[in-house]
Amino acid sequence: MEDLDGTVKDILTMASPSYCHSEDEDSLKGCEMYVQKHGIxxxxxECIVHLCVAKPDRPLRFLREYFEKMEKILARQKSNSQSDSHDDEISPTPPNPVVKARHRRGGVSAEVYTEEDAVSYVRKVIPKDYKTMTALAKAISKNVLFSHLDDNERR
Structure with a gap:
């Protein structure tokens, strides 16, 4: 909640430059209660998580549409809870919107995942100068993980 205290104080200071210290405590408590009451x-x-997952080109439009969806969902839940007054187990938080399916991320080691990729795979060789090659060879020779490699694999 300390995190929130600083944020609320900053917002109040920006909104009203004539914000004086005597009003500080009352306004801060009022803002904290408001934020807590409404689950802001x-x-x-949740909104920021969805924004970071979707990474839209127009984030403000995405946020506007996100909050509009949330309002519709809350209104629907409210009308359902009023019609079904005996069903008190409705969650106060709206369900998460559907997120696009993710593509599998390729490995750092350039591992191929399908047979088609394995057939067309061309190993990328990055040329190195003599000094770099000797430093790498020295480091690899001391490392247990690379001790089983033959000369061709060490290149």
């Missing part, structure tokens, strides 16, 4: 901090965290 959790909503913003």
């Amino acid at each position: 901090q959790q909503v913003l965290k």
Whole structure:
């Protein structure tokens, strides 16, 4: 909550330059209660997570659409809870929107995942000067992980 205290204080200071110290405590407590009552901090965290996952070209449009969806979901939940007054187990937080399927990330070691890729795979060789080659050879010779390699594999 200390994190939030500084943020609320900064927002209040920016919103009202004439913000004086005597109003500081009351305004801060009021803002904290408001943020806590409405679950603003959790909503913003979820929103930022969805923004970072989607990485849209137009983030402000994405945020606007995200909050519009959340309002519709909350309104739908509210109307459902009013019609079904005996069903009190409705979650107060809206369900997460559908996230696009991710593609499998390629490995750092340039490992091939499919047979088609294995057939067309061309090993990339980066030329190195003599000094670099000797330093690498020295480091590899001392490392247990590379002790089983033959001369061709060490290149």
